[in-house]
Amino acid sequence: MRTAPLGGTGARPGGGASAGARLVVGLVLVVVVVLATACGLPRDSQPRPIDLGGGVTRPSSTPSTARAGNAARVVTLYFVERNRLRRVERPVASEVTLDQSLVALLAGPTRDEQQRNLSSAIPLDTRLQGLRLNGVVLTVRLSRQINQIEGVGQKLAFAEIVFTATAFVNVDRVQFEVAGKLVAVPTDDGNIGTVERSSYSSIGP
Numbered sequence: 001m002r003t004a005p006l007g008g009t010g011a012r013p014g015g016g017a018s019a020g021a022r023l024v025v026g027l028v029l030v031v032v033v034v035l036a037t038a039c040g041l042p043r044d045s046q047p048r049p050i051d052l053g054g055g056v057t058r059p060s061s062t063p064s065t066a067r068a069g070n071a072a073r074v075v076t077l078y079f080v081e082r083n084r085l086r087r088v089e090r091p092v093a094s095e096v097t098l099d100q101s102l103v104a105l106l107a108g109p110t111r112d113e114q115q116r117n118l119s120s121a122i123p124l125d126t127r128l129q130g131l132r133l134n135g136v137v138l139t140v141r142l143s144r145q146i147n148q149i150e151g152v153g154q155k156l157a158f159a160e161i162v163f164t165a166t167a168f169v170n171v172d173r174v175q176f177e178v179a180g181k182l183v184a185v186p187t188d189d190g191n192i193g194t195v196e197r198s199s200y201s202s203i204g205p
Contacts, residue, residue, distance in 0.1 A: 077105050078163040078205065079118040080156050085163055085205045086118055098168050102128050102140070105164045121156035123148040129177075136172035137194060138165050144179040155186040159200040166197055 074089040075096045088109070106126055109118045123145045130141035140161060149157055162174045175194045176183050184191035187199035197204065 075101050075104055076164065076167040077101065078160045078167075079105075079109050079113065079120050080160065081117050081119070083152065083156065084203050085156070085159055085200070087163075087205050088113060088118065098138075098165065098171070099128065099131055101164055101167070102131075102161065105160060120160060121149060121153045122146065122160060123157075133170070136170060138171045138174050139177060139182075140165065140174060141177040141180075146178055155200070156203060158185040158187075158195070159203055162195055162200065163197060163205070172196060 073092050073095060075092050077088045077090065078085045079088055080086065090104070090110075105120070106122055106124075106128055108120045108122070108124055125143075126145040126148075127143040128141070129143055132139040132141075146154075146157065158176065161176075165171050165174050173194050173196045176185055182193065184193045185195060187195055188202045189199065192199060
């Protein structure tokens with residue numbers, strides 16, 4: 001009697017090894033699923049950001065993250081009293097940013113500050129439209145309402161902004177864009193494109 005080879009004449013070469021490999025792969029997949037379930041991995045239908053925790057924030061190149069030179073948590077603003085600048089420090093709950101300071105300045109003095117004879121030469125509807133810091137030179141973009149005032153009042157208005165901005169340690173000089181155009185602003189020495197505190201010595205605090 002003839003005997004057939006083990007596995008039968010109809011078996012493909014290597015068929016036994018292939019079946020064994022499939023069995024191993026299947027077992028590995030089962031183990032992976034079990035481990036994933038045990039670890040409590042969430043099943044999301046779409047990607048989601050990972051919460052790094054610890055207050056991690058993205059680094060920013062904008063001046064809005066600049067901090068005031070003084071250690072106390074105050075916002076330092078400059079308003080007007082009898083045609084001269086006066087320094088005002090308001091307590092705040094968190095660290096002060098440059099854009100927050102300028103927005104607070106444009107909003108004008110509080111009622112309590114007004115009772116102390118402080119005012120602002122900046123027209124109330126003037127809006128801050130952007131900031132750009134290049135080295136130590138800050139470009140302040142303002143709405144066209146800043147042009148509603150002229151003469152000494154306009155000089156005081158720009159001086160308020162310059163002194164408030166340069167209260168921050170990384171700002172030395174300021175230039176202005178009004179309605180999208182760089183402008184020369186009034187100073188003690190006439191209209192100048194880039195100004196600093198010394199440009200307003202005659203009306204400084």
